[in-house]
Amino acid sequence: MKVFLHLLVVCFITTYSISALAQRPLVHFFNPSDSSDLFWAHVTDVMQTASDDLGIDLQVSYAARSRLGMTKQFIEVAESARKPDAVLFPVLKQNGVSMLELAEKYRIPAFIFNAGITSEPLEPRTKYKFWIGQMLPDEALAGYDLAMCLFDTAEDKGLYNENRQLTAIGLDGTLADFAGSFRNQGLNKAIAERRNVVLKQTAPANWDLNQAKDKTVWMVSRYPNTNVLWAANDEMAIGAVQGLESIKRKPGIDIVIGGIDWSAQGLAALKEDKLSCNLGGHFMEGGWALTLVYDYLSGIDFATERVSFLSRMSVLHSNNMALYLPLLSNNDWSLVNFRSLSKKLNPKRSKYNFKLESSLSP
Structure with missing residues (x-):
């Protein structure tokens, strides 16, 4: 039975890997807020930089803090002419389970980041097979x-x-x-x-x-x-x-x-x-999550390391402001190198290193 399940998972991964390699992967991000929200604007900008670095077509929907609105957007995206290869979203007003149920129904790999499921104890790839992973800030x-x-x-x-x-x-x-x-x-x-x-x-x-x-x-x-x-x-x-x-x-x-x-x-x-x-620094999570999804769609499954990631925020004070201010003051996300974080693009990388300092390195 274990051998059968292993083969099933391998086939599942291979299917999406082949699909992604046939053309640029299409990934959809469900933004929980709107374009005027500064934090989520940073998240979206970072994700766009990551998608450009990694060769991903990124689509974005804005839910304007509406749980029902995000659900409707998922259905519209899933039933569109080209179904996305993966979706990313934070849990909004405890809509995590309903969003994952849609991912199962439409057979779309889903990755949760920034805000997780608190209504019940759940982990990726257990009850919901198309929930491939999550990255949450260590609040x-x-x-x-x-x-x-x-x-x-x-x-x-x-x-x-x-x-x-x-x-x-x-x-x-x-x-x-x-x-x-x-x-x-x-x-x-x-x-x-x-x-x-x-x-x-x-x-x-x-x-x-x-x-x-x-x-x-x-x-x-x-x-x-x-x-x-x-x-x-x-x-x-x-x-x-x-x-x-x-x-x-x-x-x-x-x-x-x-x-x-x-x-x-x-x-x-x-x-x-x-x-x-x-x-x-937790606005970087969208880009880091997108890196994991890119590797997954490229046949490098991050589950060999883990399926749940915790990101640590960085402490900014008078002694280290010089490191971060060029990025934060100008919103120049081109200073961030997401290609350097991918296992697919760096075969010698054995572990992911999702720290802001690492993302700023050449």
Whole structure:
């Protein structure tokens, strides 16, 4: 039976490999937002660069945050004159299972990235055979790394009290979201490890700048000795900066603040030293996922290594900004070399190396 299943998988892979080699692979990306969303615009631009590097025809649909809209788009694409060789998408409002059911129905290899299935424990290539893989940001590690960077920075600045303790508060996103829940877990893990840090309170600000501004003023009024503020994204970090300035606190001087996303506002605040730490780089996942799909369609199955990948965000601070700013300030994705990451195009490569630093290398 095991031999039969192995042969079945080999035949399945070979079918798509032959199809892809007959012409440029056609891959469809279901963008969960719209073209005005800066984060997802970065993701799409990176994927277009990757598709150009790898020789893929990339199509993009925009769901405008509509779960039903994305489902309809999948059906339209699957029933079009040329069915795509593969599809990529993040889970939107827990639509992962319904999207995978469509992939099974239309027999299209599907790859999930950025946001995964949380409604039930599922792994690629188990219940859904056409779900070939997934790549998700290690959100818990991001929350942890952000907290540790802030604690280290606050200590370097000598912001601790007479007992060498730091006082921290936090701004949560939406804890029902994949990112919000796991980033918060990372914060709590860091607090448990750093016994000299007292976390006074976290408050939900739902990823929103204005809510974060108000919640920051409220919490700092309650805990005036606060010297560390952890925010689960850049929007809330910027709101925190504005809130603190409104009550005459000095971000970056008497309180350190950090966020996640590498947004334009976040990077500007980092350059002005109003933010001390900023995590990001997960917009690269679309390009990395596309590299895996390219190899898969070319007959090099990434499953020999794994089918589920976790990507680690990079920490940006004053000491390493020079490495990333040329790319991030100009959105010059041509600096990224995706061909160097492919096993198909680099037969000597034994393991994938999906780090932003590696993607910037020649």
